[in-house]
Amino acid sequence: MRRRVVITGMGVVTPLGHSVADMFGHLVEGKSGIDRITHFDARTFPTTFAAEVKNFDLGKFLPSAARYGQCGVNTRFALAAAKQALADSNLPATGDRTRIGVYMGSGEGSEDFHTVIGGCAAAADASGYKVDPGKFAAYAARHLNAPVEAELEMHTTAGHLAEEFDLLGPNFTCLTACAASAQAIGEAAEMIRHGDADVFVAGGSHSMIHPFGVTGFNLLTALSTRNDSPQTASRPFDATRDGFVLGEGGGVVILEEYEHATKRGAPIYAELTGYGTTGDAHAMTDPHPEGRGASRAMKDAIRDAGISPADLGYINAHGTSTPANDETETLTIKAALGEAAYKVPVSSTKSMLGHLIAAGGVVELIIAITAMRRGVLPPTMNLHHPDPKCDLDYIPNAAREVTGIRHVASNSLGFGGQNITLVASRI
Amino acid sequence: MTIPQRRAVFTGLGVLTPIGTDPAAYWQSLLAGTPGVRRIGSFDPSALPCQIAGELPGFDAKKFLPAEMKSARKALKTMARAIQLGVCAAEQAMAAGGPKKGQIDPFRFGIEFGCVMVATELDDLGKGGQVSCEGPDSTVNLTKWGADGLKNVPPLWMLKYLPNMPACHVSINYDAQGPNNTITSTETAGLMALGEAYRLLGRNAADFFLVGGCDSKTNPLSQSRYNGFYPLTKSHNDTPAAAVRPFDAARDGCVIGEGAAVFGLEDLEFARKRGATVLAELVGFASGYDKGKKGPVLAGVIRNALKEAGVGPADVDHVNAAAGGWPELDAWEARGIREALGDVPVVSYKGLFGNTGAASGLIELAASVLALQHGERPGTVNCDKVAADCQVNVHIGPPRKVTKPVAVKLAYTDRGQCAAAVVRKV
Known part of the structure; x- marks a missing residue:
């Protein structure tokens, strides 16, 4: 019998709030976190808007915030999210700290x-x-x-979490583009299953809302250029979608071995039951046209969870609002779920939050788990012109109340071809 | 606690290092103690405090990819040097012992790489900068950059530098559709990628992995950055071969190196069925974070890896240390080794080629795998007098016979991440 992994704490810093409750409330209302870029003067860039984190003050989360003055915002987001998640989990500050690991799918700091x-x-x-x-x-x-410059290096974020919260177990950082934090959670859960640790602080943080980031994505023509209407620019699965909207933020979940959690009476939000991980082996940016690897990751995750496709009550899609992603992700879901694909509600919260890049996966898993617990599915906003190639139930434009959901999935698909699906279940 | 595991064996190896760009040449240089640290030759380093590095002079990626790999050769222009190094080392490992097409289900073929931030090539940004900067100190005008500057940057600019691109290109080259991850924990990245692949094989998520590490910080941007914050030696610009002094009393910092190493790592049964030659077995892995770099967590990591391997200090032929002549870090590592393993012989090969960053763990592990295979262990260079704060049994001088079946490879970062892998002779 393999060790079971449960989620006992969650924390976020996002363009729609600096707590899970705030963020989820805004998502259900269909609010947009997207507006003009204020981090730098982007007025003449091809894209002038993004989903920025607003009014963020690490001091509200950590008394030691001054220590992190040289760190990038990516690290500060991670510290705030981890602090929330650890407090939420009520994990004691004592015990064998080498049994608590850190696994972050974390980006680099902002280059000079x-x-x-x-x-x-x-x-x-x-x-x-x-x-x-x-x-x-x-x-x-x-x-x-x-x-x-020292703080730009990617291992520094996970290092600061270890130092601040005294976490002395395995300390990993991965960067598989937009799949990173989902992959971090999947592999961290596997390490708990294997016995390498009992608890992991896992997730990701990233900000690419800086001149290099916007330049790079603009050159790839990956970003929406709907400068006249930022709030409606991210329109996943809509026929008029023209690219993704850059976001930023951080998210952390506390993964914990089930017995370890129950023994100490920890709050349990969900069990992480399924993880699928594959590579496209196809191209640097474009997804495989039939979603070959992504559908395999979904199938693997569903099998890992020991459920059938129809058991899924909600899928938080990668749903970037790029022409290629949304079409192939739709094919992916159909290939993985078969007939059930038309019955399982799917939404892309990137329509409101933008694309948090490395941090996207963890935040979207947290959204899916919160939706399951509250019985409210967040919508795909700005979906007014149906695309014949995108014909699933995307929960268009308004949140939906549901009952009895027991399993949810979240997809994260990265530049470079990494495909990750996570399945979380009620316990 | 531990679920019985499938066994994982090394079956192929590719290495590109400052002292040899294939396993045979690398091995000869290790035995001979051939120095690979030299004055920086790829640009004029006069403005830098540390002007020496472990470079691969004249590296030409095309020479490492056979003519029939047409699309891979074409893709080289979308890869920065670090990524090219990884792709070329992967081809060496595949040519040496990888599964042929039809021998493996693509979904059972995984990729794990260690890589880090990859610095931009300056020529890509010169024109854009020129039309956007003004004033005596070349100050960027963002309005001009947004309107005119960025148009002068190559469209695929960003993709040349993403750390997950080695794993991406390698997966495309060999149709590897299994798990694909890139660990970015600097000097521990390569060894952690190996550890993760080991777990993935153990839980039957794949049959074969290419596990690699690649890094190149010998370019002007990385060198400028690292000279500012990283413990580089600044006293050996005229004596590069003696610059990196692991565990030595006179050590005062490391130098930047570049390179790549890629292993084929696979399930033992799978290797047997396809008739692959086994180089060594990976029998243990553990990792942790040694807050304050004191030693006990590192020692615990070593003990956990040995425990998984089912061996004790008496079985260990040598510890292949990460020591790079760093005043603080070498002493930390020595404390960890002393606590976990006592008097076991210790070697470090960084004296020959410096700190190859995300590639270092696997480049150096390759030395131990080769040592177990050849029955001979190269010694440590530039450790003339073991420092008082590094009380370990350093193997200095000429090669010695391998007398025991197991080697332990360590890696750590400047912050405190640390990892240990245990390999066994077959």
Whole structure:
């Protein structure tokens, strides 16, 4: 009999609230977290809007917030989300701390755009296409802020969580683009099942709402450019969708071995019953046209959970609002669920939250679990022009009350072809 | 507590290092103690405090990919150097012993890589910068960048630098549709990727993995960044071969290296059925976070890995340490080793090529796998006098005979993440 893994705490920092309750309340109301970019002057960029986290103050969560002044917002989001989740789980601060691990699907900090671009310009030849590396290094040495640079490295986020909360077990960071935090949760749960730890602080955090991030995604033409209407720009599964909306944030769940949780009388939000993980082996950005790997991940997760497709009461889709994703994800769900695909409600909360990149998976799992517990499914907003190729029940434009849901799934599909499905179940 | 596991064996190896760009050359250089740390040759490093590194001079990715890998060769232009290194090492490992098409269900073929932030190539951003910057100190005007600058950046710019791209390209090259993850925990990334693949094989989620690590921070942006915050030696610009001094009394920092290593790691039964040559067996893995870098958690990690392997200190031929001549970190590692293993012989190979970052764990593990195979263990260079705060039994000088069946490989980060893998001779 394998060890069971349950979720005993949840915390988020998102464009729609800095707690699970606030965020979920806004999602049910159909509110949008998307607006003009304020983090930097983006007025002339092809895309001028994003889903930013607003009014975030780490000091409201941690008395030691000043210690993290050199850290990127990604790390500060993670600290706040972890603090919420740990408090929520009521996990004692004593005991063998080497049995508590950290697994974050976490992005890098924001690179120093002004130094890198300024240095490239200063060291470029007359054509602009050849940059003198020695001259660049001299410019960089004068401008880079060393302590901030140290904090850009991706392992620092999980390291700070370990230091702040005294978590001495396995300490992993993965970055599989938009699948990262879901993959982190899946692999962390497997480590608990195996016996490598009893508890994991797992999730992710990321912000790419900076000049490099918007530049990179704009060059790939992945972002919506509906600058005249930011709040309706993210329209997953709609025929007029034109790209995703960049978001930012963090989320953490406390994964705990079932006996460990029940012995201490912990609150149990759900059991993490299913995990599926595959690779597309197809292309750098485009999903496989038939959702070959993604449907396999869904099937694996459903089998891992020991349920049949019709048992699923809700799927939180990856649903990015890009033309390619939403069509192939629809094919994916049909391939994985068969006939049941038309009966299981599916929604994309990215229509309101934007795309939190590495942090998307954990936040969307938390949304799915909260929907199951409250019996309210958050909608896919801005879905007014049905796409004939997207013909499932996407819960368009208004939340839906339901009863008796016992199992929910969340899909996370990353650039590079990583496909993750998580299944959570009532206990 | 532990569920009985399927056994995992190494069956293929690819390495690209500053001291050899295939396993045979790497092994010869390890035995001979050939230095790979030199003055930085890829650009003029005069502005940097540390002007030496472990580079792969003249690395040309095309030479490592056979002509029939047409689309892979074409894709090289969308890969930064770190990613090319990983892709080329993977091809070596596959050519050496990977399953042929038809020998494996694509969904049972997984990829695990260790990689980290990959620095942008400067030439990609020169023109955009030029049309957007103004003033005596080349200050960016974001309005100009948004309107005109970014148009001058190659459209696929971002994809050249994503850390999960080695795993992505490798999965495409060999139609590997199984689990695909990229661990980004800097110097522990490669060993943790190996540990995760080991768990995935153990729970029957795949039959075969390519497990790799790749990194290249020898470029001007990474070097500039690391010179600011990382313990690099600044006193050996004229004596690069003696710069990196693991556990030595006179150690004062490491140097940046670059490279890649990729292993084929597979279920023993699967390897037997397809007739693969087994290089060594992976028998234990553990990891943790040693807050304050004191030693006890690292020692516990070593003990947990040995426990999983079902062996004790008396079975261990050597510990392959991560020590890179860092004042603080080497002493931490020595405390951990001393507590868990006592007087077991300790080697570190960073003296030859520096800190290859996310590739370091697996490049260095390859040395232990080769040592167990050849029955001979290369010694540590540049440790002339073991430091008072590093009281471990360092194997210094010429190679010695391997006398016991097991080797322990350690990795850690500057923050406190640490990992141990235990490998056994077959």
